[in-house]
Amino acid sequence: MGWAWLILLLATYPWLLGADLASDVLASSSVVFFVTGTCLIAPCRRLKRWQAILFAACLGFLFEARRPIPDGALALSLVGFSIFLTANRQLLRKTPNILRAAAIVNGGACLIWFVSAAYASPSSSEGMVWQFGLQVILATLVGAAGLIPIALTQNAVMDRIGVPPAAENP
Amino acid sequence: MDQNRQGARASYVALSVFIALWILAPSAVRRFNREAFVEFQAPALHLVGKSRDLATFWEKKSRSVEEMAAAGRDLARINAALEIKVNALEDLRRENVRLREITRYNVPAEYMSVVARVATRDSSSWWQRIVIRKGRNDGIRPGAPVIFGNTVVGRVTAVHLTTSEVDLVTSPGFRCTGYLEGDEQNHIVLINGVASNSLGTAKARVSVIPRDYSMPAGQAARVFTTGMGGVFPSRLMLGYLDGGTYATQVGNFKESLLIPSRDLYNLQEVSVLVPLHQNPGEALMQGDQFQ
Secondary structure, three states: OOOOHHHHHHHHHHHHHHHHHHHHHHHHHOOOOOOHHHHHHHHHOOHHHHHHHHHHHHHHHHHOOOOOOOOOOOOHHHHHHHHHHHHHHHHOHHHHHHHHHHHHHHHHHHHHHHHHHHHHOOOOOOOHHHHHHHHHHHHHHHHHHHHHHHHHHHHHHHHHHHHOOOOOOO | HHHHHHHHHHHHHHHHHHHHHHHHOOOOHHHHHHHHHHHHHHHHHHHHHHHHHHHHHHHOOOOOOHHHHHHHHHHHHHHHHHHHHHHHHHHHHHHHHHHHHHHHHOOOOOEEEEEEEEEEEEEEOOOEEEEEEEOOOHHOOOOEEEEEOOEEEEEEEEEOOOEEEEEEEOOOOOOEEEEEEEOOOOEEEEEEOOOOOOOOOOEEEEEEEEEEOOOOOOOOOEEEEOOOOOOOOOOOOEEEEEEEEEOOOOOOEEEEEEEEOOOOHHHHHEEEEEEOOOHHHHHHHHHHOOO
């Protein structure tokens, strides 16, 4: 189904909005609740590569749209992640591996937006190591913890729209 | 398997080509893309904001009649006091206009006030922003000052059809000039947001404080806008100086931190002061909306 990626994006959007609301609650601590990378894992197991790429690009652009991050920095990085994941689907077969992948992708994507936002910021980066570490640790934990509910939602939607299940021997 | 590897390799090549094209593409393409994704999210943000309003409405509706009557009585008293103040201010305004006409003094920038509800707040080390539920359709323009009462909240940095993004006073992109309370010579100081690196309250930096400036005893010094530059009206409050002042590395001036006078992350509603006539700074902002 050609539009599966778009339907999946619409189904994933409430999770992104929920993360934005959590960021709203955490606003006074200058920490962003980031789940964009986690949302990429389940679709990369089942969608075709081109669909996963479009899905990843839209996820990235949705995060970048309202934030002063250089255009495309996160979106194109997520596209890179999606190509890697769809080329190595055998890495996403067992649950512990999937959890590890979610933590790595979410942490990596967080690292990318943090560094690219620092590049675009007019302010200096003195004393940022602590905040940077905190943000990446939070993203990694959220990536692992948020995977199950997000993946359950996404898998339910993919089952509903007739996306074939993940192959045992990709 | 080989086909999969080849496909992946081709995808990496295509991605590299796309990145090159993306970098070389005119900024209008990137801006259009950003706008499209912002507008996609705008209805959801409106829905979130309106749900919050609805929750507040029902919470207030559940209060007892006695409580509401008491609140109404208090409001009536406050209104009566404010009415007297408004009359006094109207007299002062007339006097001000008359004196300006006599001295042929430049008329300060005039503003149209647009009240907007806050949809979401978003902050990280590199930005501290709120999104408000008013945009281009309501006459908001980039660069317009955003206030709450007589307190500066920030400045509009990006305007979309029905939403706008506001950089808070503590955001690294924020800059303005100010006067310090207790400085009789009215030296101008600079205020700019700093990248936040703690879990505490976000602060801004106040620099170019004269060496001979001493803070008023027993209270935190307030910082006001100067009105210069035509962005913010004068004498709006930016916040308080945090603790003492300290000498800069060069030593010619002192610096301090600014604590916003309100908790900027708890605001539900703000006023956007849209200048009736476009000023030069605003025109520059329009070419820099991605910030």
